[in-house]
Every structure is written in structure tokens, then in C-alpha cells.
Amino acid sequence: MCIARDPNWDDQVLLVGGRAAEKARCLRPGASTSFGIRLGADTEPDENLMGVIFGDGKVFGFGMKFDYENAGAYQSTLGHHPDTGLLAVTDETKLGTPSFKYSVTDQTQWSMKMTFEDA
Numbered sequence: 001m002c003i004a005r006d007p008n009w010d011d012q013v014l015l016v017g018g019r020a021a022e023k024a025r026c027l028r029p030g031a032s033t034s035f036g037i038r039l040g041a042d043t044e045p046d047e048n049l050m051g052v053i054f055g056d057g058k059v060f061g062f063g064m065k066f067d068y069e070n071a072g073a074y075q076s077t078l079g080h081h082p083d084t085g086l087l088a089v090t091d092e093t094k095l096g097t098p099s100f101k102y103s104v105t106d107q108t109q110w111s112m113k114m115t116f117e118d119a
Helices: none
Strands: 002-005 050-055 072-080 087-096 100-105 113-118
Touching: none
Parallel strands: none
Antiparallel strands: 002 050, 050 072, 072 087, 100 113
């Protein structure tokens, strides 16, 4: 599974494992990492906080090139759920047919856990 910044959010710096990710970062099975963006002390809750792409790694690992015929991904917006105020996936577009699915647990206002597994 690979994590990449969404190019539609061109002013966003995606952090993966605490480091800026200019290109997709791929994880081996069973690995874990953190990802997010830097927020200021005065950041207000927002339904559209960050954009990220979770891809299955097929023709995805070098930069942002995405092969729709051979790869699958979720182009996701993460932010605060308008009803609960908890961090959540607030919008999503499936690209191709991802070979994995995910679940969200342990949600708080500023963090959540995402678990990815084979579809």
C-alpha cells in the first residue's frame, strides 16, 4: 500500500513518518506509519483538512503517475466529521479497483487509526 499527497491540494505538505513526502511512500505488508500535515496552534476544525491518496502500489510508486487500468486507489479527504467533530474520511473517490480496503478506528478530534487489508 502506498501513501501520496493529493496533487489537487498543491499547497499541502504531506508528512509520512514525520518527513515531507514529495513522492508516494510505499509500505511493506505488516508495516505501520503515521501521516498527517503540520497544523498551527490556532487551526480550527475543518471538514476538508487534508487530501491524501492511498494506492495499491501497482504502477504507483514513482511520483504521482497513476495507471487507471492496472492500479487502484482511494483519493480521500480527511477532516472533522460535521456531526461528531471527530477526525474522519469526509470525502472519497475510488480510482480503478483498489486491491485493499480500510477501516477507521480510535477517532479523536485530531487523530484516528486507519487499518488497511486485502480486499
